[in-house]
Amino acid sequence: MTLEEAIKSSKFKDQRHKALIHIMYAAYQVKTNINQLLKNYALTGEQYNILRILKGSHPxxxxxxxxxxxxxERNSNVPRIADRLEIKKLVKRFPSPEDRRETLIQITPAGLNLLDAATQAMEAEHQHIANLTEAEAAQLNQLLAQMLQD
Amino acid sequence: MTLEEAIKSSKFKDQRHKALIHIMYAAYQVKTNINQLLKNYALTGEQYNILRILKGSHPxxxxxxxxxxxxxERNSNVPRIADRLEIKKLVKRFPSPEDRRETLIQITPAGLNLLDAATQAMEAEHQHIANLTEAEAAQLNQLLAQMLQD
DNA sequence: TATAATTACATGTATATACATATATTGTTC
DNA sequence: GAACAATATATGTATATACATGTAATTATA
Incomplete structure (x- = not known):
């Protein structure tokens, strides 16, 4: 479905205005797709992202x-998402010995296993979502980078 | 800030993978910016969107x-967002005389006034956010449309 | 070193997202 | 027209987002 069909409107002030709406629409489509896939692993998008970050630094x-x-999404509430991961025993949590204000969080073997399975499915899905050649994707990345620079 | 700086990572499988993350990052930046601006009018992004849609069909x-x-965002819960707009007297709500299952929602004069003020500020902000020429924006729109097709 | 400022995290509240279920109304079928 | 199916909205629950505030620990400073 095109953007215009999706929001039943084609009244954009100009191409730049349309691009802003288009980006939010594309992001929503990508997120929705990913969230659907992650339901097979009983994970939300943010839970998956946090597991991936923890795997990056593991052990x-x-x-x-x-x-x-x-x-x-910086305003995501990491302590509360970690609560839910901890209940599912996908991470463990303990106070830092060096700075007792800090809570250290570590992915568990169960977390690594689930993450690996989800990531494999995710990569297959990514290929399906992004109907672009590598050159086109590179161009898209260049335009987005330029748009965000100030 | 570039995507890589923002998420402290540059490990992307390929340009297509990076593009998906990039789109979600760009959308987040745009949304955050817009939400900040709308706080001056005591509106959330979704409340603003619904007012704009209602203005489109007004009266x-x-x-x-x-x-x-x-x-x-199709899963937004329109009845509850309408609740909040109704409390602020920006919309009024009444059962449809033709189909009493339907609840009709109409923007009030106060809603129109607030929306116009917010929209004016929004348009100025849009020019600031999207650091692209019209030709570049058109190219971005084309790439997004292609990415989302089928 | 006592006090103040800062930092890190947890927690509270309002709103939104995602989805399931309940209720009222309308449409369909026999 | 009665029974059933479909539709429209409201409501309930879990999670996430956005932001303010509280609390403990650390750092800075007088």
Missing amino acids: TPLCVKDIASRLI | TPLCVKDIASRLI
Whole structure:
């Protein structure tokens, strides 16, 4: 479905205005697709993102603020998402011995297993979602980078 | 800030994978920017979107499902967002005389005034956010449309 | 070193998202 | 027209987002 069909409107002030709406529509489509896929693993998008970040540093645990600094959506509430991961025993949590204000979070073997399975499915899905050649994707990345620079 | 700086990572499988993350990052930046601006009008992004949709059909009211069908985020809960707009007297709500299952929603004069002020600020902001020429924006739109097709 | 400022995290509240279920109304079929 | 199916909205629950506030630990400073 095109953007115009999706929002039943084609009244854009100009191409730049349309591009802003288009980006939000594309992001929603991508997110929805990913969330659907992750339901097979009983994970939400943010839970998956946090597991992926923790795997990146594994076996070194990360504190809450280091996880937050790697998330796109900075206002996600890492302590509460970690609560849910901990209940499912996908991460464990313990106070930092060096700075007892910090809570260190580490992915468990169960977390690694689930993440690997989800990531495999995700990569297959990514190929399906992004109907672009590598050259086109590179151009899209260049335009997005330029748009966001100030 | 570039995507890589924002998420402290540059490990992408390929350009297509990066493009998906990039789109979600760009959308987040745009949304955050817009939400900040709308705080001056005590509106959330979704409240603004619904007011804009209602203005589009004004003075004809729209039922809940027609509003939902024009939103990018389809799972937004229109009845509850309408609750909040109604409390602020920005919309009024009444059962449809033709089909009493439907609730018709209409933007009030106060809603129109607030929306106009917010929209004016929004348009100025849009020019600032999207650091692209019209030709570049058109190219971005083309790439997004292609990415989302089928 | 006592006090103040800062930092890190947890928690509270409002809103939104995602989805399931309930209720009222309308449409369909026999 | 009665029974059933479909539709429209409302409501309930879990999670996430956005932001304010509280609390403990650390750092800075007088």
